[in-house]
Amino acid sequence: MSGYVTRMEEKAPQMGQGDAGSSGQRSLGNGRQSPSSPLKLFGQAKKTVNDIFKYIAEYIVDVDSFVQEICQSGCIEGIDFQDTIKGFKEKVKGIMEVLGRDHMKVVFFGRTSNGKSTVINAMLREKILPSGIGHTTNCFLQVEGGTDSQEAFLLTEDQPDEQKSIQSIKQLAHALSSVKLESNSLIRIVWPKEKCRLLKEDVVFVDSPGIDVTPDLDIWIDKFCLDADVFVLVSNAESTLMQTEKNFFHKVNERLSKPNLFILQNRWDTSVYEEDVEAVKQQHLERNLEFLVDELGVTDSKEGYERVFFVSAREALVSRLNQDKGTPTPTGTLQDGFQARLFEFANFERKFEECISKSAVKTKFEQHTQRGKKVTGDLRALMDKTFMLSLEQSKSKECERQEKADELDYKQKQLTLLTVEVKDKIKSMVEDVERKVSLALNEEIRRLSLVVDEFDQPFHPDPALLTRYKKELHEHVDNGLGRNVQNKCSAMLKSEVEVTQAEMTERLSALLPEETRQLVINSVPKRDFEIAYRLDCRSLCADFQEDIEFHFSFSITSLMQRFLGRKGARNLILGFSDTVPRPMSMTPQTPVSEQYHAPVTHDGEMVSTILTMFASLTSRTTVGSLVVGGLVAKAAGIKVIGVCLMGYLCLYLYERLTWTNKAKERAFKKQYVDYAGSKLRLIVDLTSSNCSHQVQQELTSTFARLCHHVDMSGEKLSEEIKQLDKEISQLHEVKAKAKVFRNKADWLDKELNSFTEHYLKETVL
Template sequence: MSAGRKLANGRQSPTSPLKIFGQAKKKINDIFIEIATYINEGNEFVKSLSQESSLIKPDQCEQFSKYKDKVQGIREILKRDRMKVAFFGRTSNGKSSVINAMLRNKILPSGIGHTTNCFLQVEGVEGQEAYLINEQDQQKLDLQAGPLKIFFGGGDDELNNDTLIRICWPKDQCTLLRDDVVLVDSPGIDVSPDLDSWIDKFCLDADVFVLVANAESTLMQTEKNFFHRVSERLSKPNIFILNNRWDASASELEMMQEVKQQHLERNVEFLVDELKVATHHEAENRVFFVSAREALASRINQDRGTPTPTNQMLEGFQGRLFEFASFERKFEECISQSAVETKFALHADNGKEITRYMYKTMENICLSAVDSRSVLKEEYDSRLNHLMYTDQQMVQLTAIIRDKIKRMTEEVEVKVSTALSEEIRRLSTLVDEFDEIFNSDPISLHDYKKKLHSHVEAGLSTNLQSRCSEALRSAVDQTSNDMAEQLLVLIPDDSRRKTIGVFPSRNFEMAYRLDCRNLCAEFCEDIDFRFSLGMSTLVKRFAGIRYAKPKLITRTLAYPADDVTNSPQNRGMQSDDNELMVSLLSAFSSLYSGTTIGVLAIAALLGKAAGWRVIGLCGGIYGLLYLYERITWTNSAKEKAFKRQYVDYASGKLRLIVDLTSANCSHQVQQELNSTFGRLCQQVEMTKNDLEDELKNLEVEITKLDEASKQAICLKNKTQFVDTELSNFMLQYLKPLCKL
């Protein structure tokens, strides 16, 4: 790849092909920084989803966690990734000299008497200090002439040939090391039979192998066997063959071309036919004939600004110097492309796998969130409609039920009032049923009245219950059931089953509260003997007529108009006669109530007017009547008179509380129905509260799904962007127009 050659994306290549690796490394590092950021966000995101949602599965969370660790590992590897060149060959073939020539500095001791007996890795470091690190003990030593002696044959403390010593050389002093190139010098492959361990330990991550051969001899079987083993462990390794010490052929110019052709054919045959790591054309471009000694001397003088000591060079050295530079150019192109592919291709593929998995996962989360949101939205709308319907129905049913309760209470009031009025009219029958020993002495009479009060109260209550309670209970139960049927429709089935225990079958009992004891507490009986024809009785009776005169007149006016006795003339005569009779009786009563003399005077007056016989007869009859009444005024008669008086008194008192009692009963019914309605409303209200709570929870869940969907879309877009960046990276650095 020349300096003017363009890459697949049209970008102009830098002066050195090694710059491509640095650019690719920076680019893929930046990409994996973004991947790490997004995978961390995705990992936290799926963790939060796994705790509260079913949008993510546990294995997906585990996969994200694994990818997080994997990305972190890739980033650590990318920081250490460098282009690695491993130099192999037989002892004293000039491997160290080749490395020094490429580094343009005599970093590794080389020449006669210096044989590398362990692996030396030359790498660039920041700063101006040159030092070395022994991988066995990680001891850091200043790089002086003394410490390097132990790495070459002849030292007192020789190391094992599979020991790695890292030589850290300042990048500012070597152009090649600035581009993340690591050069590994090895002991001669003919000094140890344990070549497999060398390959496993130092060669598996090498991008280019350089076989430094001795141009004065042909390829040895030892060298071939080593690279056969390398080829078995790595797929088509990049192998360059340097026929070093080609300057020795300058003494035999006539044979040089023929020898070169023989070496070339054998080397190409080894790469193409035996190892099968390159095509014939590629193999010809990977075989070079150089002199590392001349290249090192020329470059050291060139860097110092002094002319090349041509007197130390053999004939044709310019061609060998050009061949070495050509090797470096081909080597740089090959290692750059090879390192990019070997170091970054797998990482790019892993990045693709991670981004695609993350993209697919986020896309599935989005789809699941949309589907779940749709289901929740339908459920939310259903709950909201149910809540609105419940509110509307409650307004309508409340008005209907209130009106029903009002009509029910009015009917109860009328029914109880009618029943109580009828029972009052039948009060005499109830009192007559009272069967207790009657005694007129005050103490016994007091107990008698108490028991009579209880009897009347119990009887009235029993009668009212028999007449009203069953019907009222049935009506209340029916009304309660109607209310329940109307309101329980608004309650879900599962909640409706729970209300069975809330509304047990209640036997409503009406309490009439007829407190006859207090109601008739002021009742005073009059059971003293009173002769019906006694003067005081007659006077009281006629006095009662006089006092009831308006009533009597009213009753007279109420007679039919065709009655002769009710004519205006007769009514006037009767009125005059009544007034005259009342006046006489009043006067007579006044006389009678005066003294005995007045009585005798009246008797004399009557005797003179009617005759003494008539008076005597009338007196006898009068006396017999008195005697009869006196004899028949027994305890039973007193009881009858007492009950009659009690009935009259109690009836009047009970009539006063008819409205109050009926209102009280209607209030009880109203209270019972309102209580049932209140409990039903409470259940409906609980259902509404449950619906409101469900709506709030659904709103929260829908909000979470919206947020999850937005975050998933954001991460999906970010992942798609990184995936595009990876695709551009692969197109730019992993698929050029041509390969070596």
């Protein structure tokens, strides 16, 4: 360490009062000129690598279009890297956005009032940033070079497009200003490039508030440090390195791998008042090296000596301001031995420029160059794969097409045979269903009286109550007959339908590809098929009119109706014969009461003849009736006639007294059974036909769905055959394009290798 200080002191007398800057060279104070600035290397490398990545981006766009065409046409199988190419496109786009940054970034950190702003002002050779005693900088200040502007201005985060006067920086950024910005706010100071060599070479300086005034260090790191190329820790030579400063750079080191860090022991001009300056410098140097090498591990011991500098930013700023104005530095402004401190500051700038140039080229370009090589290499492999696939599949497409054509022909023939067979099966089953339902329904109609007798609702002859009674009876008969027919037929018919459906599914699914067979089987609805019989007794018996009035069974009219029939008795009583043919209506309107008695039998022909004669005589005149009565009385005798009349009267009274509600209910149900039975017999054929139609519809729909899947499979095969024809014609074109893209990937890889040889290896040297 003492040797290092001695060398600095030996060089100090050779220096003048400062260093002069020009656009490409620097004066070192003894007449020697430094070589061209190493910062120019960054601009050249940036332009070259941006051009290369522009070619890569255009290449990826062309490859993506090429692959999209292949995927849309489907002429090659195994092209499954569309997303990979899109990922390459996004990756290169991100790289180009990063490469598009037009600066090398250096960030200054340190505790409050350590002189960060003064250091930046000295390096810029202009008093741009506010500085002074105490807490001065309230937020982050970024100094960058303007493009064409000759005037400096400010840009703030809340109004990024509004240019503000450079004079307002004290109001916005000074800690003593009434305008308080957040500590993580950023003010951009756009300074004319022509006024500062460093800004002209695309260097950006970022000044920060003191790291001891806010706990939001993580926010600072995320917002301002992740893209920094060099960090400068400005420490106060009057105190040792504080834990606050160490903690901050430990956090930075965790987020960035080995950041480039310089430590400036500022205000070293106060060392003139120390008795043992060397011991103090040695102490600072050891602690700084321990922090850089042992704690952070960002450098080794040898390089660490070139990362710690003992300077006075105030003296450097004063000297350079007066030198640029061409005026001598005021007496008493600089302390004794200032030449060594000015040289140390210039030495820091030289090391800083070398470091930031190498670091920026390496950190910004080396990793992206490797990523670019990886992208071009992967793209070449993909294009080579496409080329080989086109060669291989061109030989197999014809065989595949022939196989699919044979498969399609087989399916069409089998489907034709199965269609004929299934139609015959459905026809036979429909006829069987119609027969079974007809037999079951006729049997239930014969047992209709049992169903009616099961109806046990209270009966009353009142018309209002009787209407409700008939409504409930209709519903009872409808449910009873439907339930009985369903119990006899549904289970059997359902089983037959399910067996037939399963057979059709099995036969037709055999024509489907293996990968879709189970899917089609599962897609056939597994619903419970139920036959709806739809008897609807309420509509059928809506015209039913009951006759529950008392009728003596041995009256003259009843006897006539019993032996002659209702029609014959009516003709006999009314005195005319209905012999004229009358048109028959579609719906018989004969009252129900006319259907209750059986027709006359042959055994009653004699009685019928007598009654006919008797009725004929009595219907003529009253005198005739008296004559007939006299003859009968004379023949049989008065006593016999009296006894007969008494028995006849007793029989009448018996029937009249036994004509109760129960008897009326029996008569009502008997009439209802006769009427409903006659109506239900009329719809037996219609109901059985309807049930068979339901079975036919169920089986036909199932077969149609299965045929649809087979047809879809056939259509798919036809489309695949057409697609294969199209692919075969496209394979040669794809092969030629893939070869061109493969060769272009080789050319881009060579360009990246050339960039690495020319720039990255030189920066290492």
